[in-house]
Amino acid sequence: MNTSTDDMIEVPLYRAAHGRTGDKGDRSNISVIAWHADLYPLLAEQLTPERVSMQFRHRTPARVQRFLLPRLHAMNFVLDAVLDGGVNDALNLDAHGKALSFLLLDMPIRVPRALAPMLAGP
Amino acid sequence: MNANAPPPLLIGCAAGFSGDRTDAAGPVVDTLIARLASGPAGQRAFLIFETLAERTLALAQLRRRDNPEAGYEPLLDAMLRPVLARCLAHGIRIVSNFGAANPRAAARHIARMARELGADAPRIAVVEGDDLSGPAHRALLHEALGAQMEGLRIVSANAYIGAEPIAAALDAGAQIVVCGRVADPSLAVGPAMSHFGWRADDWHRLGRATMAGHLLECGAQVCGGYFADPGYKDVPGLDAVGFPIAEIDAEGHCSIGKADGTGGLVSEATVKEQLLYEVHDPSAYLTPDVVADIAEAEVKPLPGAPDRVALSGVRGHARPSHYKVNVCHEGGWLAEGEISYAGPRAEARARLAAEVLRKRLEGLALRVDLIGALSILGDDAGRMLADTPDTGLRDVRLRVAATHAERAQAERLAREVMALYTCGPAGGGGVRTALTPRLNTLSCLLPREAVPVRFELLGAEALA
Numbered sequence: 001m002n003t004s005t006d007d008m009i010e011v012p013l014y015r016a017a018h019g020r021t022g023d024k025g026d027r028s029n030i031s032v033i034a035w036h037a038d039l040y041p042l043l044a045e046q047l048t049p050e051r052v053s054m055q056f057r058h059r060t061p062a063r064v065q066r067f068l069l070p071r072l073h074a075m076n077f078v079l080d081a082v083l084d085g086g087v088n089d090a091l092n093l094d095a096h097g098k099a100l101s102f103l104l105l106d107m108p109i110r111v112p113r114a115l116a117p118m119l120a121g122p
Numbered sequence: 123m124n125a126n127a128p129p130p131l132l133i134g135c136a137a138g139f140s141g142d143r144t145d146a147a148g149p150v151v152d153t154l155i156a157r158l159a160s161g162p163a164g165q166r167a168f169l170i171f172e173t174l175a176e177r178t179l180a181l182a183q184l185r186r187r188d189n190p191e192a193g194y195e196p197l198l199d200a201m202l203r204p205v206l207a208r209c210l211a212h213g214i215r216i217v218s219n220f221g222a223a224n225p226r227a228a229a230r231h232i233a234r235m236a237r238e239l240g241a242d243a244p245r246i247a248v249v250e251g252d253d254l255s256g257p258a259h260r261a262l263l264h265e266a267l268g269a270q271m272e273g274l275r276i277v278s279a280n281a282y283i284g285a286e287p288i289a290a291a292l293d294a295g296a297q298i299v300v301c302g303r304v305a306d307p308s309l310a311v312g313p314a315m316s317h318f319g320w321r322a323d324d325w326h327r328l329g330r331a332t333m334a335g336h337l338l339e340c341g342a343q344v345c346g347g348y349f350a351d352p353g354y355k356d357v358p359g360l361d362a363v364g365f366p367i368a369e370i371d372a373e374g375h376c377s378i379g380k381a382d383g384t385g386g387l388v389s390e391a392t393v394k395e396q397l398l399y400e401v402h403d404p405s406a407y408l409t410p411d412v413v414a415d416i417a418e419a420e421v422k423p424l425p426g427a428p429d430r431v432a433l434s435g436v437r438g439h440a441r442p443s444h445y446k447v448n449v450c451h452e453g454g455w456l457a458e459g460e461i462s463y464a465g466p467r468a469e470a471r472a473r474l475a476a477e478v479l480r481k482r483l484e485g486l487a488l489r490v491d492l493i494g495a496l497s498i499l500g501d502d503a504g505r506m507l508a509d510t511p512d513t514g515l516r517d518v519r520l521r522v523a524a525t526h527a528e529r530a531q532a533e534r535l536a537r538e539v540m541a542l543y544t545c546g547p548a549g550g551g552g553v554r555t556a557l558t559p560r561l562n563t564l565s566c567l568l569p570r571e572a573v574p575v576r577f578e579l580l581g582a583e584a585l586a
Binding site: 020060 | 176177348349351353354355391394395396397398399400401402403404405416417418419420421435450453456489491493497498499500501502503505506509521523524525560561562563565
């Protein structure tokens, strides 16, 4: 994308998408679902497995996979070994890692100013 | 579609886990009764309850050890009693995994309940074969798990079995089917297979019904439960959130709605979140019935029908050759301790207390949380907490946790947190400690042939 910074705004991901975390064993999956079809391409461009891995660096994921679902305007991230053992082994108060979608949804993303009306919330 | 195909099947869900709300079934059953009354001839309705999670079965096995008549869903009576007579009177059949570790005892309880309610004795089937915790299965598990099995004290071992025995029980006339560990979506696939007469290798239809079951299996989650985020995802009437009802047609396509007169909402957004919940590769959602594929799935609201959303584009592929098996075993002890600090420099005092504990509890891998500062998103190793500067919070609760195979070692943590009262930083108070036995889980795969499944219609003598 070759847009000047003036035309782009930086917002937290939750304004462009919503999602939910699920867990199985020591593996977490986090869905990211665009609020609007027009926002989906920029999510696919910016939410790379590398960036997501960086957002979870303290949990040292063994692997981050991304699955794209263009018809749902959504993607699914699968993070291996991020739950400190999983629901039965973890010492975390949130042993399922249910709150992890909100760690992802807090990531900054850049959105063309023209698409600002598609964003959710203030 | 074939004009002679039976009308769509209605499946309502009234529980998404053990411990879910017990007043969920009433409005679902009322809605099913109303829709049967106004729907096409030959329409049928089912009610399902999904009450098992990864370690629910281990807890149920422990209860059964203490009492041979226990080990099924503890809330079974509270969940089912309010609707059982109405379901039987209106031909709404019930399928559930609330049998947990003791489906036969659950069936006997339901029979007693029906008698107490003055209903005719229902035909109840139990589905068995999932429970692999007995000595006869030890060698089989050992083959699959190998060295991991050494020294394990197994509490439960269950295969995730599928829809076929449920469908067979329904074909045989069961009004209520009580299962243990069947895969969650199979609770909906079984009724659809039986009702439409699908074959066990009708992959596309089974894949579609599986995803309908997947949308239903978490109860309120597809109806705005677990969704609300004020200002971003507003949900009306969350205090009385409704439970879902799926309408599945002869091709397996479905729409999702919710019980009449309830709160919550069914929207594209709630359905998409639930569709992807606990899914890994969307083109290969593995169940014992089918490999469901939602890579090309679409979710669209039904025009003119509020709170009704259609799912289409689901495919299916041949089912896996193996069952997934979860083995729960005793996992030592979890020790937790908490203490609060408030006022000026509270966070610094809490951090100092954590430092004291780390030094005193050498040999225990200690997890540290600062409730009020960082207590959820952090990691066991404390990397995120170390990267998070002291921001001078004035109301902080320190929480530490550790696990150990030996009870005495785990108990050291509780004593050291208690000692902070007089040996720790200034002003600490409100110590709480807890010691809990742990259950850990291993998973493996077993060939289907090694896990024979069956159903049995209970006769009057078994219920006496």
